[in-house]
Amino acid sequence: GENVEQHPSTLSVQEGDSAVIKCTYSDSASNYFPWYKQELGKGPQLIIDIRSNVGEKKDQRIAVTLNKTAKHFSLHITETQPEDSAVYFCAARGAGLEYGNKLVFGAGTILRVKS
Amino acid sequence: NAGVTQTPKFRVLKTGQSMTLLCAQDMNHEYMYWYRQDPGMGLRLIHYSVGEGTTAKGEVPDGYNVSRLKKQNFLLGLESAAPSQTSVYFCASRGDRYEQYFGPGTRLTVT
Numbered sequence: 390g391e392n393v394e395q396h397p398s399t400l401s402v403q404e405g406d407s408a409v410i411k412c413t414y415s416d417s418a419s420n421y422f423p424w425y426k427q428e429l430g431k432g433p434q435l436i437i438d439i440r441s442n443v444g445e446k447k448d449q450r451i452a453v454t455l456n457k458t459a460k461h462f463s464l465h466i467t468e469t470q471p472e473d474s475a476v477y478f479c480a481a482r483g484a485g486l487e488y489g490n491k492l493v494f495g496a497g498t499i500l501r502v503k504s
Numbered sequence: 505n506a507g508v509t510q511t512p513k514f515r516v517l518k519t520g521q522s523m524t525l526l527c528a529q530d531m532n533h534e535y536m537y538w539y540r541q542d543p544g545m546g547l548r549l550i551h552y553s554v555g556e557g558t559t560a561k562g563e564v565p566d567g568y569n570v571s572r573l574k575k576q577n578f579l580l581g582l583e584s585a586a587p588s589q590t591s592v593y594f595c596a597s598r599g600d601r602y603e604q605y606f607g608p609g610t611r612l613t614v615t
Binding site: 395398421423425430431432433434435438478482491492494495496497 | 508537544545546547548549552562594602603604605606607608609
């Protein structure tokens with residue numbers, strides 16, 4: 390089955406700097422890669438996703454890149470702000486029907502933006 | 505449009521007690537999921553449903569049961585709670601393009 394590894398586990402940046410979180414996946418047939426932001430005491434919220442037929446996607450200060458050959462994808466946050474501080478999870482969806490097209494999640498990255 | 509809601513928000517159980525967690529969604533989604541979240545382990549799938557009247561096991565189903573009698577509701581039951589089931593439980597529903605929407609979670613402590 391799919392396995393997703395996420396790095397780093399914690400990341401501290403100065404306000405205004407960029408933050409990059411990387412994930413690798415094992416199933417070359419995976420075709421959907423979302424990123425979730427989880428604030429303290431809340432449920433994960435989808436912030437951006439990318440599909441296997443696209444190499445990069447941007448939404449304002451957030452971008453995701455996908456390298457299918459190397460089987461890794463990354464989240465890029467530019468001009469970080471204190472409100473970006475949260476836990477970020479990557480996930481991958483396998484192409485098969487196992488577990489209802491389940492998402493496999495990385496272990497999460499705690500991002501701290503210092504002002 | 506409330507999205508995905510969960511009740512209760514917090515609960516403390518003693519070992520051996522039972523309880524039911526309720527998840528409701530108003531997006532008319534077919535797929536619904538129950539996850540548990542433990543420190544450093546991300547989200548792990550407990551059970552899921554691909555439509556009204558259907559349920560199936562996920563990665564960590566032992567000690568849990570589920571029911572999907574109505575399309576908008578997905579119930580997670582613990583028949584005999586154990587300390588190992590102390591966790592934060594999240595429900596999610598899935599849209600047409602695979603995106604999952606999560607509820608606010610239920611924090612369960614079993615003593």
